[in-house]
Amino acid sequence: MGVLIAFCLAAIPACVKESPPPKQQIKTSTPTSKPYKIQGKWYHPIPDARGFTQTGKASWYGKDFHGKKTANGEVYNMHAMTAAHKTLPLGTWVRVYNLTNGKTCDVRVNDRGPFVRGRIIDLSYSAAKEIGLVGPGVAKVRIKALAPPAGAVQGDRNVYYKGNFTIQIGAFKDRTNAENLVKKLSVKYNNAHMVQTMVGSDLYYRVRVGQCSTLEQAAQFQSVMRSGGYKNAFVVAE
Known part of the structure; x- marks a missing residue:
């Protein structure tokens, strides 16, 4: 775990310092491309x-x-x-x-x-x-x-698109709750920050951490955050 965190915080120089329901859901424990x-x-x-x-x-x-x-x-x-x-x-x-x-x-x-x-x-x-x-x-x-998703295979190699990616940890209507989480994350992780977003007429404070230049790095950092207790962490393109 320590090695992976070090990668995502140091290899993050490349990662310098987010009606009607369906009738039925597919429930699997891992992503699948099978019919x-x-x-x-x-x-x-x-x-x-x-x-x-x-x-x-x-x-x-x-x-x-x-x-x-x-x-x-x-x-x-x-x-x-x-x-x-x-x-x-x-x-x-x-x-x-x-x-x-x-x-x-x-x-x-x-x-x-x-x-x-x-x-x-x-x-x-x-x-x-x-x-x-x-x-x-x-x-x-x-x-x-x-x-394509991180790890998508084309030919004989993995393909990762470049861009600006970060990990969203949570979204709050209460600014204080968001600020407290940013402070907590800043102690251990790089580039913890808050983004204000209007969703309809509602203002949300989205808490994000890290900044990666490829989906590969972002996917690894997402795993770090989930293993660290943030189960709903997910990659966001910024």
Whole structure:
């Protein structure tokens, strides 16, 4: 553990100092790209999200699934920026364009669904709220994959996109709670900081730590944080 933390804090010079629910969820302990069967229909996850775009209807899922396991083994957090998709590789970052109002959001696919005819993606509550989807419940969207998941294999080597990545630890409406967590993280980890974000009419204080230049480093740092007790930590592109 100490070696890995040292890597993520020192190798972080490269990491210089974030409607209707689906009918059924896939519950697995690890990410998988194997075909699976739901309600008598087989689904075949694609091996690579590079260049993927899709247009169709989006919906969202919230408190009924909050705290339950997602398809990649994470605990579903309705306040995180995540989504469910039937075939994209788990871990793929997707930009969602609401074609009704022009609003966009970036989400990470960590679950399977929605298994409702005509729908292509299920957003978390926070993601749905950000693009004005909570009220209507369903809207026409276009989605575009931004990057493959960390560790995605192409040919005979792993491919990692470069960029600015950090690890989100939590999101709070109470600024004091967020500031206290930043102070606690700053004692042990590099670049603990707080980001203010409006989600609809609500102001959230998102606490993040670390800054990595590749998804590979960010995925390793995410593991460090989860092992350190922050079970809902996840990678965020900044």
